[in-house]
Amino acid sequence: MHPWLAGLIGGCMIGAAASLLLWSNGRIAGVSGILNGVLLPQRGDVRWRILFLAGLIVAGGSYLWLVPQALSVRQEFPLGLLLLAGVLVGFGARMANGCTSGHGVCGLGRWSRRSLAAVMTFMATAMFTVFLVRHL
Secondary structure, three states: OOHHHHHHHHHHHHHHHHHHHHHHHOOOOOHHHHHHHHHOOOOOOOHHHHHHHHHHHHHHHHHHHHOHHHOOOOOOOOHHHHHHHHHHHHHHHHHOOOOHHHHHHHHHHOOOHHHHHHHHHHHHHHHHHHHHHHHO
16 A cells, blocks of 8 residues: 555544544544543543543554555654653644644634644744754
8 A cells, every 4th residue: 555545544533533523523633632632631521521531552563463564653752752742742732722633634624713723833842843853
């Protein structure tokens, strides 16, 4: 399968899952917000979140089981830099009131101006980071 076709199929599946969650539960498929709702639970609002997160894990694990070569581990990045990157991504998602899935997939699909600003910021930061890491 060509990489662009796999990306197209994956994107369609993500869009379908986000749409199904919105239509069935009236909820946005923002993974950081869903995880936050599990960590800081409210009565009657946890089960669907756990099932959604479990579905992400099962789907990803199933894909890796079926296509083991899909995951290529990169060794050249220091662990400290990876941990710092994770903290910065978490901080940015919190500051933007959502992550790339919430703003990029769901927010843009709902024509949210706030999500457009967040996605433009995510993308500009990502491009700058790649330039910084690879060229400086």
